[in-house]
Amino acid sequence: MLPSPLHLFLAAQAFCFSNARGRCFSPGFRALIKWYGLRIKAQVLDRQRFKRLRLGWEAH
Amino acid sequence: MPDKLRLKSWQTIQHWLQPRLVKNQVQVVSLDIFDTLLARMDLPENIQRQVCQQLAGKVLHATTEQVWQARQCAEKTLRQQTLNQGLDHECRFSELVPLWIKIWVGYEDPALISTAIELELKAESTALYIKRGVLDFLQWLQGFNIKVLAISDMYLDGKYLHALLDQLNLTEYFAAIYVSSDSGLGKYSGRLFQHIQSTQELEYKSWVHMGDNPHSDRLKPCELGIQGIWLDEYAEQRRIKHQRINAQMATQGGIWQGQHFFNQINEVLHSKPAQKQPLAEYFNYGRDVLGVAFSSFMLGLLERLEQTKPDCVFFIARDGFLFQQMLQQSTHHYEHRYLYLSRQVIAAASVANGLTLQQAQVAFYNPKQQGLSSIFKVYSLPAEMLKSFAQQYGFTDLTTPIQDWNDQRLVDWLADEQVQAIIRQTGLKHKIALHEYLSQQGFFNYQRVAMVDIGWNGTLQHFLSKTFGTDEDYPEVLGFYFALVPKLHGDFYQHNQAEGIIHDSRRANDCERVVAEFEEVFEQGARALHGSTIGYSQSTAGEWLPVLKPDTAPDREAELRANPYVEQLQAGILCHWQQFQMVQQLTGVTSSDILPYVYGVLERAVVYPTPQEVQLLRRLVHTEDFGHDHVLTLAERSFQWRDVLNLKRFWQYLQIEAWRYAVFSHLPTGIANFALRIAYLHAVKK
Numbered sequence: 001m002l003p004s005p006l007h008l009f010l011a012a013q014a015f016c017f018s019n020a021r022g023r024c025f026s027p028g029f030r031a032l033i034k035w036y037g038l039r040i041k042a043q044v045l046d047r048q049r050f051k052r053l054r055l056g057w058e059a060h
Numbered sequence: 061m062p063d064k065l066r067l068k069s070w071q072t073i074q075h076w077l078q079p080r081l082v083k084n085q086v087q088v089v090s091l092d093i094f095d096t097l098l099a100r101m102d103l104p105e106n107i108q109r110q111v112c113q114q115l116a117g118k119v120l121h122a123t124t125e126q127v128w129q130a131r132q133c134a135e136k137t138l139r140q141q142t143l144n145q146g147l148d149h150e151c152r153f154s155e156l157v158p159l160w161i162k163i164w165v166g167y168e169d170p171a172l173i174s175t176a177i178e179l180e181l182k183a184e185s186t187a188l189y190i191k192r193g194v195l196d197f198l199q200w201l202q203g204f205n206i207k208v209l210a211i212s213d214m215y216l217d218g219k220y221l222h223a224l225l226d227q228l229n230l231t232e233y234f235a236a237i238y239v240s241s242d243s244g245l246g247k248y249s250g251r252l253f254q255h256i257q258s259t260q261e262l263e264y265k266s267w268v269h270m271g272d273n274p275h276s277d278r279l280k281p282c283e284l285g286i287q288g289i290w291l292d293e294y295a296e297q298r299r300i301k302h303q304r305i306n307a308q309m310a311t312q313g314g315i316w317q318g319q320h321f322f323n324q325i326n327e328v329l330h331s332k333p334a335q336k337q338p339l340a341e342y343f344n345y346g347r348d349v350l351g352v353a354f355s356s357f358m359l360g361l362l363e364r365l366e367q368t369k370p371d372c373v374f375f376i377a378r379d380g381f382l383f384q385q386m387l388q389q390s391t392h393h394y395e396h397r398y399l400y401l402s403r404q405v406i407a408a409a410s411v412a413n414g415l416t417l418q419q420a421q422v423a424f425y426n427p428k429q430q431g432l433s434s435i436f437k438v439y440s441l442p443a444e445m446l447k448s449f450a451q452q453y454g455f456t457d458l459t460t461p462i463q464d465w466n467d468q469r470l471v472d473w474l475a476d477e478q479v480q481a482i483i484r485q486t487g488l489k490h491k492i493a494l495h496e497y498l499s500q501q502g503f504f505n506y507q508r509v510a511m512v513d514i515g516w517n518g519t520l521q522h523f524l525s526k527t528f529g530t531d532e533d534y535p536e537v538l539g540f541y542f543a544l545v546p547k548l549h550g551d552f553y554q555h556n557q558a559e560g561i562i563h564d565s566r567r568a569n570d571c572e573r574v575v576a577e578f579e580e581v582f583e584q585g586a587r588a589l590h591g592s593t594i595g596y597s598q599s600t601a602g603e604w605l606p607v608l609k610p611d612t613a614p615d616r617e618a619e620l621r622a623n624p625y626v627e628q629l630q631a632g633i634l635c636h637w638q639q640f641q642m643v644q645q646l647t648g649v650t651s652s653d654i655l656p657y658v659y660g661v662l663e664r665a666v667v668y669p670t671p672q673e674v675q676l677l678r679r680l681v682h683t684e685d686f687g688h689d690h691v692l693t694l695a696e697r698s699f700q701w702r703d704v705l706n707l708k709r710f711w712q713y714l715q716i717e718a719w720r721y722a723v724f725s726h727l728p729t730g731i732a733n734f735a736l737r738i739a740y741l742h743a744v745k746k
Binding site for chain 2: 008026031
């Protein structure tokens, strides 16, 4: 039910395309990129994950 | 050495254990506690830092960083000492705190020591929750004649950990609880298992241990001959990873703090088994959508009450009902009352000095207004007595809408002294009854009172002030509204204290406006189940009692049909509020920290609803308490392709539809709603 930052960023663009004031719920483009960066980093460079994969493989 | 097992869920563990338990091959089952049985809604470091922050607040000129550094230093010293004694790298909380306080303030302050222990335990108990599937597993284990142990590598003493598990009603499942801090021996060295084996005289081969750490919970027990099981839950790994990223992003400000905060709440709320009772979808909507809005409002309200310190908080019927429930369920103690008021009874009393043109026009704000008939209903005026005068000024049909709000017939009718005399006489009767009721509720006994209501025009505060404002005993009234759009009453709110906490049109922030785009759902979510107040009557004992709209009125009948849905919505909201308060106390966030994200949640719910949500809310009805007995149906129709043929008519329909964005909810992608949002933001009159 909670909207993701990407969803909020997209929804906030409606305020950009209109003459409305206040884009307070937009996460901001840079922060959004940083958020994705952290997620990718956590996925790719996760030492714990490699360790778990190794230990999982050892178990077999 | 037993096989090093890696199982991915409680169900697979159960499946693996079942035949072995039946054959009595397993006599002892031990479980790790943290991240296996229990999860934390925040990172342990953040919880400890929050404790340091709260502790720093107790000492003049102390900073969180100082307290944190002192703690780190004490922990390092103690761990080194235990290591030097030939034990494992462990530290005990009851020894840590005195040293921590000594390093920080220079001596062992008993008051600070007990405060630190109290704060840490409170923070831990708030942050911990039982993971999904755990209770079912423990209950299943209870069905076998085996010994179940809980084992943890943890800095808290056994007695504190026991108390924490007790709060979660988990102790009954365990024969004993072992903690590394008590013995100075950890699971990661295998020595804690040896210690337990000698204490309990257990056999390694009939012992199964399980936990989330492949080293401490699988490798080390297996080396001793215990069957170690590594519980490797993908969802749990993902949860911890996201929690870490959210915590890191929360330092960015904007929506991120709110995002982290509400994710923490959601984590706990969704760890509980899903509701299976009828109308659970309303409970879920209340918990996940309305709960976010109303809990944030309540936090803002409590902050303002703390600043303004009113003598009494009056919750106004009917939408103040839920807010009063929420205040009662909080740790804040304010004198509070529930007032049976409605716009109808206050409007009726406000004409004790006569009816002005401006007041008469208030009746025309309803899109379904019926001219003079609406004026009679809004101000509870005797239609029969005034009818003949109306006919004299050219009103043939009293129910014909008056489109020109300055209609000359209306002006002349109001200027008639006989008309005004009847209005004054009726108004005075209502004013006396209202005054008696308010006096009985103690309204005039206070110097400063707060009025809490959902909004939107602040009509009650306006009419109350207009009716009794010049009386000597009229208190200073502070109006706190969920949303305030004070357009109806001229410049009244420039001179009177009133604030919309979630939305205040005077702040000119278009993001906030989203609550006004579908105000009916918030009113329905907050309203009491009783009918609206239509007057007051005096009992034989002399007590003034509210007279409520009869259940036979057409709009009340519709309300009664919708009451079960409203009840479920409110149960969900209160469930969210309970968790909201716990996380708020743990993290110390303020309403301004989380509001940007709350607007995002509301934008999603109002502008981009799912078809299922529209289906749910369609069953609610909206009624007015302003003398009308109309029923406003919500999200009555959906967009059809033939609407393209008459775009002008369709646009007119969208402008009067209470929830215009629901019209497109069945179309995929949300692009139609996005386009409508842009169009409406262009068109809306600010």
